[in-house]
Amino acid sequence: MEPFEGVDFYDIESLLTEEEIMIRDMVRDWVDEEVLPKKNMPVSKEFFLMNGASHLVKWEY
Amino acid sequence: MGVLGAPLKGYGCPGLSYVAYGLICQELERGDSGLRSFASVQGSLAMYPIWDFGTEEQKNYYLPKMASGEWVGCFGLTEPDYGSNPGDMITRAEDKGDHYLLNGAKMWITNGTIAQVAVVWAKLDGVIRGFIVEKDDEGFTAPEMKGKHSLKASVTSELVFQDCKIPKDRILPGVKGLRGPFSCLNNARFGISWGALGAAMACFHSAKTYALSRIQFDHPIASYQLVQNKLAWMLREITKGQLLAYHLGKKKDDGTWFPEQISLAKMNNVDIALEIARVSRDIHGANGVLDEYPVMRHMANLESVKTYEGTHDIHNLILGRYITGIQAFTRNA
Numbered sequence: 001m002e003p004f005e006g007v008d009f010y011d012i013e014s015l016l017t018e019e020e021i022m023i024r025d026m027v028r029d030w031v032d033e034e035v036l037p038k039k040n041m042p043v044s045k046e047f048f049l050m051n052g053a054s055h056l057v058k059w060e061y
Numbered sequence: 062m063g064v065l066g067a068p069l070k071g072y073g074c075p076g077l078s079y080v081a082y083g084l085i086c087q088e089l090e091r092g093d094s095g096l097r098s099f100a101s102v103q104g105s106l107a108m109y110p111i112w113d114f115g116t117e118e119q120k121n122y123y124l125p126k127m128a129s130g131e132w133v134g135c136f137g138l139t140e141p142d143y144g145s146n147p148g149d150m151i152t153r154a155e156d157k158g159d160h161y162l163l164n165g166a167k168m169w170i171t172n173g174t175i176a177q178v179a180v181v182w183a184k185l186d187g188v189i190r191g192f193i194v195e196k197d198d199e200g201f202t203a204p205e206m207k208g209k210h211s212l213k214a215s216v217t218s219e220l221v222f223q224d225c226k227i228p229k230d231r232i233l234p235g236v237k238g239l240r241g242p243f244s245c246l247n248n249a250r251f252g253i254s255w256g257a258l259g260a261a262m263a264c265f266h267s268a269k270t271y272a273l274s275r276i277q278f279d280h281p282i283a284s285y286q287l288v289q290n291k292l293a294w295m296l297r298e299i300t301k302g303q304l305l306a307y308h309l310g311k312k313k314d315d316g317t318w319f320p321e322q323i324s325l326a327k328m329n330n331v332d333i334a335l336e337i338a339r340v341s342r343d344i345h346g347a348n349g350v351l352d353e354y355p356v357m358r359h360m361a362n363l364e365s366v367k368t369y370e371g372t373h374d375i376h377n378l379i380l381g382r383y384i385t386g387i388q389a390f391t392r393n394a
């Protein structure tokens with residue numbers, strides 16, 4: 001699928017601060033890189049067994 | 062990423078705007094509602110009550126660990142027999158002089174089994190109070206609930222308290238009654254009003270991409286009027302939902318909001334997201350049920366999101382009471 005570039009028909013981005021846009025993009029990139037490539041969202045007890053947010057995702061295939 | 066407890070200030074918390082918190086929820090839920098649920102529970106339901114109603118010692122001890130994600134938190138309000146009606150909860154705390162004794166059970170608790178910290182609401186002398194329970198407290202267990210067809214990416218648990226001993230310094234002193242848990246839920250519901258849009262955007266994006274590439278009768282199905290009608294409807298509802306969520310976020314940031322506004326946004330945005338997921342599945346045809354596409358997963362997740370954090374119907378009753386001045390929750394009043 002083509003990359004997700006947001007849905008913003010009414011240009012809400014123009015109302016956001018630079019910091020808000022940066023945070024949104026950071027989370028968006030993380031979801032694109034770390035979450036969505038692992039399709040088949042898991043039934044996994046280990047999913048959130050983590051030590052710190054950087055280990056938030058531990059998918060099962 | 063340092064985004065847990067986003068809008069909270071101090072004690073190692075990020076101190077971001079409510080709009081930023083909403084955007085975080087939106088982007089996480091574009092991935093999966095289970096991810097956003099994790100963030101909602103950690104930030105709005107577990108960290109927030111400690112931040113707002115806790116002692117300085119409690120804030121300094123728990124919040125930095127929870128903001129970093131080192132400790133996971135959960136929130137115990139719903140019980141097996143008390144969902145929409147938490148005021149009649151059975152879970153009780155007794156003052157035993159040098160400690161509290163907690164008895165009862167909570168159900169449908171996101172993160173329960175993996176949490177180091179549980180913020181549990183229980184009646185002490187008939188008044189609802191918040192207690193901080195730790196994983197290893199005597200008499201506390203948190204078995205995982207099995208068999209969900211929804212939110213498969215998050216852990217859901219029971220919390221069981223059998224003569225659970227809680228040290229005296231783990232009561233939240235700053236709040237009594239339902240205002241405590243409802244304050245937390247207001248923040249979580251606000252996040253959901255953004256999060257649901259993320260799931261809707263994922264379903265819209267997938268439907269658009271699929272419709273442009275799927276050829277039937279020699280042309281992409283995106284070129285047919287019935288499909289365009291569905292896509293136009295999705296964009297229309299997402300755009301309205303975004304304006305609701307953004308405006309509510311600004312009102313959260315400047316403190317001019319009231320709870321009924323959150324009910325309307327949560328209810329509306331989850332409702333349209335669920336319907337967008339269903340219509341998106343329709344556009345995907347049989348492919349829509351495959352895990353190759355995100356739509357069926359979002360749809361199954363949103364069934365839960367419609368029910369948790371105040372059911373769709375309860376939010377209607379909150380608005381009904383706001384409009385008429387007459388509560389319609391119970392016939393006992």
